[in-house]
Amino acid sequence: MAAVDVETEITIARPRNEVADYASNPDNATTWYTNIKEVQWKSPIPAKVGSRIAFVAEFLGRRLTYTYEVVELVPDERFVMRTAEGPFPMETTYEWRTTSSGHTTMTLRNRGEPSGCSRLGAPLMARAMRRANNKDLTRLKAVLEAAPVNP
Template sequence: MAIDVTSSIEISRPRADVAAFSADPDNVPRWYVNIISVEWKTPRPSRVGSRIAFVAQFLGRRLVYTYEIVEFVQGERLVMRTAEGPFPMETSYTWRDAGEGRTHMALRNRGAPTGFSRLVAPFMAWAVRRSTDRDLLRLKKILEVAA
């Protein structure tokens, strides 16, 4: 069973601000609840081909995985796929205007768990949705307080 979870939120900040902050891997530990740290495997800044290692704590386990940016249209869309890690995963962010000074952001996680993870995929999908919803709320709070 594949996991395909999309969450979205409206943030009272211009799209350029939301996209710049959320697309910067160095900011990820600030707004992703489960991400402990990031390590650039290629030189900054973010671009197609950039590789970034993430250390996460998820469902009581420490996970280490490396994402590669496969698509990046500044201010519109960012797509990353795991190059190394526990199971293949793709994460995408999209941003669009939602009225004056507001942004609609969607965050999608999809992948195909393997091995034992495959057996608990329905629970994992629920946990990913719960975590993603919390992450977006945290991002909203950070960005709206900074305004």
């Protein structure tokens, strides 16, 4: 199988609950994900297990619309979504852990199994995804570290 499994991480100088609250809120996705252009809730807000959220993205020159379903939510620790509808079956996982300095390390993992002709492009897709994820995490870090500190 030509699976795509991309894991990236970054350390953000903010407490874990702030990073997790911001990153796991789909309404913030267009702020820190370069490729996500629109978010449409298909379930009541806020996100919980079973929630469905549609994302409109541009990736590798294509406009993609896909719907994720939240399959796991452990506040301040782990947030997992899987595509319920879309062109490419994908699972996205966010994990947060506190560093010894009180900052937060966030891990972003995307994995999936391309089908049909997409399988041939899996290595290219994985490289592009890694670049995009690193860029997105850097943007998330900049957004959160620029925000006012909560007392």
